[in-house]
Amino acid sequence: MVARAPVHRRGHVHQALFYDSDDELLDAVVPFVEEGLKATEPTLVALNDRASDLLREAVGHPDLIFLGGRTRRHDPASTIRHHRELLAAHVADGARHIRVVGETPHPGHGSPWDWWARYEAAINHAYAEFPLSNVCPYDRRITPGAVLEDVMRTHPWLAADDGAHVANAHYEEPRRFLLGRPVSADPLETTSPPRFELLDPTPAAARRAARACADLLPADAVDADDVVMCVNEAVTNALTHGRSPVRVRLWCSADRLVASVADRGAGPPDPFVGLLPAASRGSAGLGLWMAHQMCSHVTFHRTEDAFSIGLVFDARDGGR
């Protein structure tokens, strides 16, 4: 399986690559990367440490750029912001084609999936303006089936066995994918009653409950100010754009805080809400975009007559 950059194609070519062994990964990625390096195209790699080492050893080219540290993918909103800046900088430097091999976090890496599923759909729009061949490798040995299904629905191209890339018949238009996506509840929601429950609260009352809930966790487990801000923004959106009743529930355990803000409306009409910098998208987008950068995970749950936002704060990584 070899991932090739499509020829004579402008814009973002977003391909999924499925592999079952290290050899399969290298067989596909090494030629893709070497082609780019040979053509002096900016060639960037964002993989886990082990896969990065394998690729570094196999390619051994000083111009191959490994993204790590600060540019590692923490959350989809800041990843999109960083990547857009990075891609724009390469284009400004004269790049006519850019190659990226980028791994998206999922439960196989210990990361939540919903917001990364939305990321995979949203970048078809968010990176569309860039001359980018973007290969997203998924290790079938550790990738859950539900994730593989979402990957099939969010990548317009697939790396094919014969060495080419082929159009993916299962690809869905991002708007359709994003607006029709059910999400399962956080385990904390289903295993315990909420510590706080409010109906049609003022934003101030919701903030007080959020702080009180954060204060139930061990000191510094989560950033209480972030919890307050994110709950405020979700409640503001529900009160402003949603339909009554607005229901706020807060759960917590020793190392986790979950907030759910639900209303009877259809949810934000913007399918990319929360993922893209949102100054031009009105205040609804702005607050949710901030929440995506403060939370450990943000989920959107849309049904026919209700919308809810799940905000998750994990203590393990200091609340983000």
Added chain:
Amino acid sequence: MDATTTTRHKGLLRSRTASGDTQTAIDTWYRAAVERGQRICTVGTLPLTGTAAARETALDPADLHPSAEPARLVQRALGDGYQGLGVLIHADEVIATTSERFHDAVETALTDLCTDHPVEVLCVYDRPGVGTDCLDLAVEHHEGDLREEQLTVRRTTDVVHVAGEVDMTNLDVLDTALRATALARGRRLRIDLSEATFLSAGAAHVLHRHAAVLRQAGAHVELHGAAPPVARALQLVELSLRSPG
């Protein structure tokens, strides 16, 4: 007009759904005026839950119109042995019985009274009510001290002081105050956020938007003293403005 004068003419935006904090503010003002030995004059009916130590004098809005020379009210109070005048006025009732324009003239007269005489004024604007419908008026006439349940905005020549919490319920107050500032100020402005305890994303956006307008007009604008959570909101909003999606 110095800061002391303008803070003697206070505005209070009273939320009808409020938790009682604005009522406390009325009671506190009332007690302080009584303790100062001022004659209390009221325009409109405002419930006072504190113990009334002095008899209130009910005034008609026309008594405070510049044409009625309201300074005479002060002279009379001083002649009767009071230390000055404390005026408690319900803007909604004034506007309902007169007009916005009339109330505007009354507010101007009250500012003049505070400037030249021992007078303290508290103007109560209801929200919803004239505190939302005529917010420009409330902001314009109480630049030294305008209170809302969660927020206080105090403006002097080169500082806008924002204290408390700004969210969707009072964003219009901050927005209107900053717009009035943008119209009236010179080349240097400090927006003091040292007592701001919460800014929603919308509030941070409004601050950046007004700061940008002022800067485009050539002013030097400084957002000063923001505590970490407030600074974080401002920083994220700034990032979103720099890289619009």
